[in-house]
Amino acid sequence: MPRLLRGNHTAAGNADLTARFAEWQRLGFDPTQCPVRDVLDRIGDKWTTLILIVLATKPCRFSEVQRMVPDISKRMLTQTLRDLERDGMITRHVYPTKPPSVEYALSPLGQSILVPLAGLVAWAESCHAGIKRARERFDAAGQKK
Amino acid sequence: MPRLLRGNHTAAGNADLTARFAEWQRLGFDPTQCPVRDVLDRIGDKWTTLILIVLATKPCRFSEVQRMVPDISKRMLTQTLRDLERDGMITRHVYPTKPPSVEYALSPLGQSILVPLAGLVAWAESCHAGIKRARERFDAAGQKK
DNA sequence: CCGAATCCTTTTCGATACTG
């Protein structure tokens, strides 16, 4: 197991999660009540995480973000930025120039999610090769059916 | 800021992410190449995380998992379990009884993702109230338009 | 009991055209 993932957290992570599970179960996993559902639904969408990381490099204007994330459509960029603003993760400042320019930046809340996000990114990068190997094995075994 | 989120990781999380961003950008964010896309696409779906946490409490049979996660359909349970097995996150053992029983359990890889996941869960729980307040403020401000 | 197969609804996302 990679160095980053060992240590005293291995057991703690498990214990924490299983302890809270009963509580979520009691609430019926209601997405409007369950923080985990709520947060995962957002960072699980196609662009949110990427935009957060872009804004982590520096505050950006609308079209700057679009240049940094080549494939995003204007529609999705607008929508994702507004959702992030609504959740208090980013700030939006309009400079009354002509034509107008708008700058987006991470709020303290947005900054703070980068920490657990970085943990997940580290896990993804260190385990991705293993996942791909597992997939190949699985698919190869399936062929023999 | 909650205790769990302070400390020497606050800056490191940011630096790590921005450093890697350039590399992902160079690869065109290809989902088949980018570990982060690949991992987030999975844990971002509706059931994967929940099932991982269920199996973290103990190995379970198919119908046990279904009982623990009330709203999941058989179709999605089957599919999510197979995807997790394919990625090497869980193991599947068939006991040749009659009728057959099948037991699912976390693999070491599946265990290891619980660590970064627990970090995200902790963040979600400690920040969810703030997010909800931000939403109310945003929506209230929007009314005045 | 475990799951495959089918059908259908909902959600998400992209393309395009238009506005202040």
Next chain:
DNA sequence: CAGTATCGAAAAGGATTCGG
């Protein structure tokens, strides 16, 4: 420049039925 509005394709997800 920074969006909005509308449309349609595609994917995800749910309900139901069937089979080993």
